[in-house]
Structures are given as C-alpha cells and as structure tokens.
Amino acid sequence: MTDTPLAPAPIRAVKTPKVGIVSLGCPKALVDSERIITRLRAEGYQIAPDYAGADLVLVNTCGFLDSARDESLAAIGEAIEANGKVIVTGCLGAEPEVIQRAHPKVLAVTGPHQYEAVMDAVHTHLTPPHNPHLDLVPESGLRLTPRHYAYLKISEGCNNRCSFCIIPKLRGDLVSRPIHHVLAEAEKLVAAGVKELLVISQDTSAYGLDIRYKPETWRGAEYETRFLDLARGLGSLGVWTRMHYVYPYPHVDNIIPLMAEGLITPYLDIPFQHASAPVLKAMKRPGNQDKVLARIANWRRDVPDLAIRSTFIVGFPGETDEDFEILLDFIREAKIDRAGCFRYENVAHAESGKLENHVPAELKEERWHRFMEVQAEVSAARAAAQVGKTLDVIIDEADDQTPGGWIGRSKADAPEVDAVVYVASRNALKSGDIVSVRITGADDYDLYGDVA
Numbered sequence: 001m002t003d004t005p006l007a008p009a010p011i012r013a014v015k016t017p018k019v020g021i022v023s024l025g026c027p028k029a030l031v032d033s034e035r036i037i038t039r040l041r042a043e044g045y046q047i048a049p050d051y052a053g054a055d056l057v058l059v060n061t062c063g064f065l066d067s068a069r070d071e072s073l074a075a076i077g078e079a080i081e082a083n084g085k086v087i088v089t090g091c092l093g094a095e096p097e098v099i100q101r102a103h104p105k106v107l108a109v110t111g112p113h114q115y116e117a118v119m120d121a122v123h124t125h126l127t128p129p130h131n132p133h134l135d136l137v138p139e140s141g142l143r144l145t146p147r148h149y150a151y152l153k154i155s156e157g158c159n160n161r162c163s164f165c166i167i168p169k170l171r172g173d174l175v176s177r178p179i180h181h182v183l184a185e186a187e188k189l190v191a192a193g194v195k196e197l198l199v200i201s202q203d204t205s206a207y208g209l210d211i212r213y214k215p216e217t218w219r220g221a222e223y224e225t226r227f228l229d230l231a232r233g234l235g236s237l238g239v240w241t242r243m244h245y246v247y248p249y250p251h252v253d254n255i256i257p258l259m260a261e262g263l264i265t266p267y268l269d270i271p272f273q274h275a276s277a278p279v280l281k282a283m284k285r286p287g288n289q290d291k292v293l294a295r296i297a298n299w300r301r302d303v304p305d306l307a308i309r310s311t312f313i314v315g316f317p318g319e320t321d322e323d324f325e326i327l328l329d330f331i332r333e334a335k336i337d338r339a340g341c342f343r344y345e346n347v348a349h350a351e352s353g354k355l356e357n358h359v360p361a362e363l364k365e366e367r368w369h370r371f372m373e374v375q376a377e378v379s380a381a382r383a384a385a386q387v388g389k390t391l392d393v394i395i396d397e398a399d400d401q402t403p404g405g406w407i408g409r410s411k412a413d414a415p416e417v418d419a420v421v422y423v424a425s426r427n428a429l430k431s432g433d434i435v436s437v438r439i440t441g442a443d444d445y446d447l448y449g450d451v452a
C-alpha cells in the first residue's frame with residue numbers, strides 16, 4: 001500500500017468511508033494516483049493506509065511490459081484476497097477483458113486518466129460522505145511524493161509510434177495541458193513547500209504541438225503552450241526544475257541558455273533508446289547520431305555541469321554486434337552520465353514483436369552486462385571529477401546507517417532513478433534543505449561529502 005501525506009483525520013460522529021490505493025508503474029501513473037486521491041479527499045473520503053482499514057481498494061495498474069502486467073495482476077489478486085472490494089484503473093485497465101478473466105471479482109475497471117470514470121465507480125460501490133470537508137485538501141492537491149519534490153505532468157499521450165511501445169494505444173495521441181494551468185499548479189506546489197519540480201510527460205519537447213502552442217496569460221504575461229515558455233515560466237519560480245523525457249529535437253537547444261543562467265536545473269533526461277541508425281529505424285525513432293553528438297557537445301560547452309540521463313534497450317530485434325558497439329561508443333562519446341538499460345522484451349500488442357532476428361536471451365544478457373560496465377566507467381569518471389568541488393545538495397532523508405549522516409542529491413541526480421550524495425553534517429538537517437556540500441569522495445555512482 002502507498003503511504004499518503006495526509007492531515008490527521010477529523011473527529012466525526014459518522015463513519016467516514018475509506019479508500020485504499022495501490023499505485024504501480026511510472027511517475028506518470030503516480031501523478032494519476034495523486035489526482036485520484038486529491039479528488040477522493042475533496043469529496044470527503046479518507047485514504048486508508050492498509051487493506052484492513054479500507055472499505056474499498058483502488059489499484060492503479062501498469063500495462064507496459066509483460067512483467068509489469070504480471071505485477072499488476074498479482075497486486076489486484078492480493079487486494080481482492082485481503083479486502084474483497086477492488087476497483088482497477090490505469091494502463092492495464094485499457095484491457096478490461098484481461099483483468100476480468102484473471103479476477104472476475106473485480107468491481108469495476110477503468111482505463112488510464114479516466115478520473116471521472118474512477119470516481120463514478122467509487123461512488124457506485126462506496127457511498128460518498130454527505131458533508132465533504134473541502135478545507136481538508138491543501139490547495140496544491142495531495143501528493144504521494146515527499147513534501148519537497150513533486151512531479152508536474154504537462155501532457156498525456158504521445159504522437160510518436162515507437163515500434164516497441166504501446167503507450168499511444170493505451171493513452172492516445174498527445175493532449176497538452178494549457179500552460180497557464182501547468183504554471184499555476186507549479187506555483188501552488190512551490191507555495192506548499194516544494195523545492196524541486198520534475199516535469200514529466202511522454203514527450204516533453206512536443207509539448208503544445210496538439211494545441212498549436214496556444215498562448216495563455218499567467219501572472220499578467222503571455223506564455224505560449226510550448227517547451228521553451230514552460231521552461232521560462234518554471235524557471236521564474238526559483239526552485240530546481242528538471243526536464244524529463246525530452247527528445248533531442250533542435251528546439252531543445254533553446255533551453256540551454258536558461259540552464260546557463262541557473263533558471264533551469266542543468267539536467268536533461270533524454271530517452272535515446274539506441275544509437276545505431278538501423279536499430280533506431282526498426283524502433284521507428286527519429287535519430288541522426290552525428291547531429292546528436294554535435295548538439296550534446298555544444299550543450300556541454302555552454303553548460304559544463306550538464307548531466308544527461310537516458311534509457312536504452314539492448315537486444316532489440318535485429319541488433320547486430322556492430323550495432324551494439326556503436327551504442328557503446330555513443331555512451332562513451334556523449335558521456336551519458338546516468339543510464340537505465342533494459343533488455344528488450346516483447347510487449348503484448350507491440351509491433352516490434354513481429355520483427356525478424358530476435359536476439360537470443362543469453363546474448364541480450366551479455367550485452368546488458370557490457371553496457372552496464374561501460375556506463376559505470378562514464379559515471380565513475382564524472383563522480384571522480386566532482387571530488388574537491390562544493391555542490392548544492394537537496395536533502396532527502398536521514399541516513400539510518402550513519403549517525404549525523406544524511407542522504408541527498410546534487411543537481412545531477414533525479415530522485416528514485418539516479419545517484420545520491422551521502423552528507424555528514426554537525427547540525428541537524430531536514431528533508432528539502434538545500435545545503436552546500438564539499439565533496440570528499442566518490443564511488444562509481446555516489447558522492448560523499450561534508451556540509452561546507
């Protein structure tokens with residue numbers, strides 16, 4: 001079950017209906033769960049911390065990889081066994097027959113982002129309280145992340161058609177949120193204590209394309225619904241802002257000056273997936289690696305601290321030894337600082353399953369290990385180069401293993417997926433503090449230092 005940062009429950013004469021939430025999948029699904037609990041609380045429902053205390057359980061599923069589908073189905077089964085009243089939503093909800101076949105006792109199934117349908121299903125199976133205490137809901141909404149960072153979802157869906165991906169089938173084409181709504185949400189989050197915004201979508205650099213970059217007004221100034229104006233607006237809020245899921249389109253160059261000025265965190269999460277032209281073509285991804293390398297070199301010239309995170313797939317159907325070597329060379333040359341690597345897996349209904357020359361499992365495994373070794377070398381070189389510097393570090397939590405120790409992150413690290421900085425401090429710190437840390441040591445990924 002997911003813990004939620006809720007205010008203490010008010011004393012009530014009547015029993016308040018309680019909903020439990022199990023949130024699976026990626027940060028985008030987490031944001032969906034946050035929206036759902038915000039709506040539930042706005043209507044006066046309480047969020048139960050465990051199955052036993054819940055009158056009904058909502059399972060927000062992921063349907064991307066076969067392993068995620070299995071995990072979702074297992075979570076639904078667990079919730080049915082422990083509680084009995086279960087509503088399913090999220091990506092796997094786009095295939096209700098799969099869920100109902102495995103778990104006929106499920107009360108209702110709704111697809112991704114169907115907030116209204118989820119609320120209708122909850123109302124049907126758990127009568128809403130008569131007297132909702134709207135004032136219990138903080139203006140920034142309710143979140144499942146710690147208080148000091150928040151995911152900011154700017155759009156749903158995707159216009160690309162990568163052959164290994166079924167997200168457009170599950171979530172549809174790109175639908176951008178108007179920029180004044182996104183900026184107003186960010187402003188509320190910052191007012192509520194958020195120190196770090198993580199911008200997410202399926203394709204952040206395509207933001208606004210579907211609504212022709214419609215101009216809107218925020219704080220008396222005009223902003224177009226587009227990536228650059230989003231960065232300008234968020235940059236004016238004075239907190240760390242990380243851009244996730246950015247494609248290396250030429251217009252990404254425009255936000256580099258905002259990073260050089262310190263308005264946007266010098267961090268780009270670009271899911272390259274591969275570097276070899278034939279593989280990228282089979283993946284149906286845009287890509288000209290020469291231009292990408294030249295662009296990255298220019299970015300680093302202007303913003304020397306820039307950290308680049310990416311994800312890659314090894315063992316894609318048809319990937320030859322030569323393709324794989326090209327990928328390794330790219331990691332070294334582009335100095336991809338942080339990388340997630342997946343062994344190719346057939347996703348149900350994805351086009352890539354029908355491609356020829358699937359790579360044997362042992363070879364995929366071998367390539368994965370070689371990839372991780374090369375990436376560790378790149379990461380270790382970056383980490384070693386930080387020793388002796390003083391970096392801003394955002395504190396996430398106390399280090400249970402070390403008295404007086406804290407765990408935080410530099411600007412080069414996003415929460416959950418990247419490295420950490422182990423910080424020694426004579427004074428007590430708290431989550432969300434941003435402190436100057438003198439870096440004294442490093443391993444392949446993590447840094448060690450003292451509060452300066």
Ligand code: SF4
Nearest residue numbers: 158160162165167202
């Ligand atoms: S960009 Fe490609 S991988 Fe990402 S969501 Fe869109 S189709 Fe899927």
